[in-house]
Amino acid sequence: MKLLEKITIGTGFVCALLAGGAQASVTIGGTRVVYPLEQREVTVKLDNDSHNPSLVQVWMDDGNADAKPGDIKVPFIITPPIFRMDPKKAQTLRVMYSGEALPQDRESIYWLNVLDIPPKADATSGVNSLQLAYRTRIKMFVRPAKLPGKPEDAPAQLSWKIGVSPDGKGQAVSVSNPTPYYVSFSEVDVESSGHLFKNEQGGMVAPHASAVLPVAKMNGVSAGAKVHYTAISDYGGAIDGDATLNP
The missing domain is CATH 2.60.40.10 (Immunoglobulins)
Structure with a gap:
């Protein structure tokens, strides 16, 4: 050893x-x-x-x-x-x-x-x-046994809003998870005013917690922008979804 x-x-x-x-x-x-x-x-x-x-x-x-x-x-x-x-x-x-x-x-x-x-x-x-x-x-x-809901339904229950990037120099996406399940992402995109900002690194948000996901060159995005995400299922498959970015 x-x-x-x-x-x-x-x-x-x-x-x-x-x-x-x-x-x-x-x-x-x-x-x-x-x-x-x-x-x-x-x-x-x-x-x-x-x-x-x-x-x-x-x-x-x-x-x-x-x-x-x-x-x-x-x-x-x-x-x-x-x-x-x-x-x-x-x-x-x-x-x-x-x-x-x-x-x-x-x-x-x-x-x-x-x-x-x-x-x-x-x-x-x-x-x-x-x-x-x-x-x-x-x-x-x-x-644990008998957790409420299903893990595959957790991504659709997340709430998304505009946040500040970890370096404090731009915008990022903040995601909050009200469910008892971890949610992992392979990709998160933000679409705003004809521009597409991408996070291809993925990320993860813990149960009953929030996380900040950096998005490359994201700036000037306003509330109402669309978030397109790809979450990962228990079996490694893709769970695609869309959400609205809140202020």
Whole structure:
């Protein structure tokens, strides 16, 4: 575990390097995990799509992407935490709730991390190579039983208004969420007076909370402008909708 913890310190930088083209050999079967709290456990499938074996480490975090696996305390256990994946093989992870108190009137969120460490390059080949571990990190929504409404209906219940960008130099979109569900976006556009302002980074708003979503070059937008959003469902699908931007 100590060796792998040292490797994971730099994986945030590694992922940024690889985002342009390379992909992890080990992939997760889904873009998010939903954990119904009434269930004893959920399973997550991994696949090794490459022709080489990989050493894999998995862990959960509570939002701090830079925290070391051994220092993180979360109310979930994952088995197996470290394992070898042979080429073209699959592995099932078991995620189990350990029973610590969590809010019962809204969802909680954690992140599942999968670190893919490729085999050492052949030193006798005479070819210089740079080997990088690749980390994949996805959201896990923890859903208590009997929450009101449906998660797929939550995006339509959001309220939108004009806000101030985080740097204070322009306008942004402020979104408020009255529901007990997290709502994630892949895209948010604002249409005003024939101009289209886009946020292609996405974002997320927590239950019973508000969030500011920066929109590129948005300025001079007045109340009554239209918001076009694409939210993400439990299954990674698109939920498209329109709303009016309030003052």
